[in-house]
Amino acid sequence: MAATSGLAALPALGAGLGFREPFRAGIFRHRERIAALEITIEHYLDADAAKRDELELLRSHFPLIPHGLELSLGSAEGIDERRLERYARLIERVSPPWWSEHVAFTGAGGVEIGHLAPVPFTPESLDVLCANIEQTRKAIPLPPLILENITYTLDWGGHEMSEGSFWLLCVARPAAACCLT
Amino acid sequence: MDWIANMPGPQFLGLYASLIAVALAGAYFAMRASPQGDGLQPVVPSSPDPYEMAYLRGGEMEVSKLALIELARGGYIQERVGTALRGGKVLLGQSEGASPSRLSAPLRQIFDLVGGDGKSPGELMRESGFRGAVGQIVARFEPRVQREGLLVPTGRKMAVFLYTAMPILSLGGYKLAVALSKGRYNVGFLIIFTLVALIALRAITSQRLTARGKKYFWQTQEAYRGETGEAVLDATPGRQLRHVAACRVVRRPDPVWDRERGLCDDAGSRPQPALRVVRLRIVLRIELQRRRLWRRLRRLWRRLAGWPRCPRSGPG
Numbered sequence: 001m002a003a004t005s006g007l008a009a010l011p012a013l014g015a016g017l018g019f020r021e022p023f024r025a026g027i028f029r030h031r032e033r034i035a036a037l038e039i040t041i042e043h044y045l046d047a048d049a050a051k052r053d054e055l056e057l058l059r060s061h062f063p064l065i066p067h068g069l070e071l072s073l074g075s076a077e078g079i080d081e082r083r084l085e086r087y088a089r090l091i092e093r094v095s096p097p098w099w100s101e102h103v104a105f106t107g108a109g110g111v112e113i114g115h116l117a118p119v120p121f122t123p124e125s126l127d128v129l130c131a132n133i134e135q136t137r138k139a140i141p142l143p144p145l146i147l148e149n150i151t152y153t154l155d156w157g158g159h160e161m162s163e164g165s166f167w168l169l170c171v172a173r174p175a176a177a178c179c180l181t
Numbered sequence: 182m183d184w185i186a187n188m189p190g191p192q193f194l195g196l197y198a199s200l201i202a203v204a205l206a207g208a209y210f211a212m213r214a215s216p217q218g219d220g221l222q223p224v225v226p227s228s229p230d231p232y233e234m235a236y237l238r239g240g241e242m243e244v245s246k247l248a249l250i251e252l253a254r255g256g257y258i259q260e261r262v263g264t265a266l267r268g269g270k271v272l273l274g275q276s277e278g279a280s281p282s283r284l285s286a287p288l289r290q291i292f293d294l295v296g297g298d299g300k301s302p303g304e305l306m307r308e309s310g311f312r313g314a315v316g317q318i319v320a321r322f323e324p325r326v327q328r329e330g331l332l333v334p335t336g337r338k339m340a341v342f343l344y345t346a347m348p349i350l351s352l353g354g355y356k357l358a359v360a361l362s363k364g365r366y367n368v369g370f371l372i373i374f375t376l377v378a379l380i381a382l383r384a385i386t387s388q389r390l391t392a393r394g395k396k397y398f399w400q401t402q403e404a405y406r407g408e409t410g411e412a413v414l415d416a417t418p419g420r421q422l423r424h425v426a427a428c429r430v431v432r433r434p435d436p437v438w439d440r441e442r443g444l445c446d447d448a449g450s451r452p453q454p455a456l457r458v459v460r461l462r463i464v465l466r467i468e469l470q471r472r473r474l475w476r477r478l479r480r481l482w483r484r485l486a487g488w489p490r491c492p493r494s495g496p497g
Contacts, residue, residue, distance in 0.1 A: 025405045028227060030227065053403065061224055
């Protein structure tokens with residue numbers, strides 16, 4: 001499967017941590033034992049000087065994996081082009097081995113809900129998702145994008161297939177060929 | 182040189198100011214281009230040496246302060262309560278029952294110098310044994326710091342100062358001599374320009390850290406900035422010292438840690454060590470500044486009077 005070859009092409013970094021500011025000193029104290037740090041992209045999009053300095057400090061000591069929260073890949077309205085451009089600039093600056101984003105939608109009708117909402121498991125939803133992934137990969141061709149499924153407590157219903165089948169169909173599509181779940 | 186000698190005052194001052202600006206810019210870039218060592222930018226250490234950080238921040242003077250703070254924090258020395266004031270000076274003395282057996286050799290040496298009767302920080306720092314102990318601490322990391330290109334070499338500072346000051350003083354001195362020989366004494370601006378230039382040059386060439394050193398120091402400071410909260414919970418002396426050295430963060434009171442070391446009784450009737458440490462730092466700073474100023478005045482006076490130059494005394 002294409003997804004497997006994509007996975008094999010990625011470098012094996014080892015075990016890493018998600019970066020949280022309160023743990024910064026502890027992270028540096030145990031730097032030798034931390035192979036990589038995952039940073040939240042949104043924390044650095046409108047960054048002030050202090051956050052930019054923090055990013056520079058982290059970048060010069062760890063491989064960084066940017067992780068997005070609010071690109072809203074599952075949104076039927078498509079991707080916010082402006083946000084995508086800012087994502088691209090940040091990812092270029094960090095030059096990570098890969099980056100990741102959730103398969104979810106985080107807004108509709110111009111309203112940001114500030115939460116990861118699950119997509120319905122339907123063929124239409126799959127088309128929307130793949131179109132958005134394609135758009136994202138055109139804007140950020142490298143490094144590879146990794147998809148992350150979300151946990152959710154509220155189910156919208158209306159599914160036409162199981163979650164497993166949805167993911168299998170997703171990674172089989174050319175648009176998402178190098179994406180992993 | 183006749184055209185300079187005959188140049189009207191305002192025009193000459195314009196030329197002189199331009200020369201000063203160019204010379205100072207040159208000095209600034211020459212300092213920035215200081216040798217950066219052979220290797221790559223050093224990474225933030227997982228366990229920074231507080232004395233090394235203090236040294237990077239302010240040289241041997243900061244190391245001296247940190248050594249006294251470490252002894253005070255460990256409960257080895259304290260201000261002499263009751264007899265604290267002697268000639269307006271706060272005294273440091275050995276704590277009652279303090280056992281220095283676990284101290285490192287240089288700290289033990291300082292502890293012994295402090296003595297039971299107490300000495301002011303100034304008196305203490307004038308002692309050659311104190312400077313020797315501080316030198317021992319610095320010798321632990323100084324060669325590596327130099328090798329990694331974190332400090333501007335002293336020779337380079339002097340060279341930049343001399344090569345920049347020379348054209349400024351030459352031109353200014355020449356014009357001054359010409360003016361005085363012609364019986365003109367309206368040379369106030371010329372002298373002011375020269376003095377301001379020399380002060381600015383001194384400021385430029387007094388920087389201790391190279392660009393790499395500044396980055397290393399800043400990154401280490403930034404990396405451990407968030408450790409303050411943990412220090413209150415886990416008040417190990419080493420970690421507190423890292424705060425002081427890297428971040429100038431003074432430890433907040435920790436009754437358990439203090440009680441274990443006899444710094445605070447159960448009723449909390451004795452002053453909290455953190456407050457005493459803050460006070461100690463202030464006293465040290467005032468004392469050191471006063472000492473430095475007095476030393477400079479004395480040296481200036483000796484030079485003006487034509488006396489032989491005294492060897493430098495005191496750390497830093």
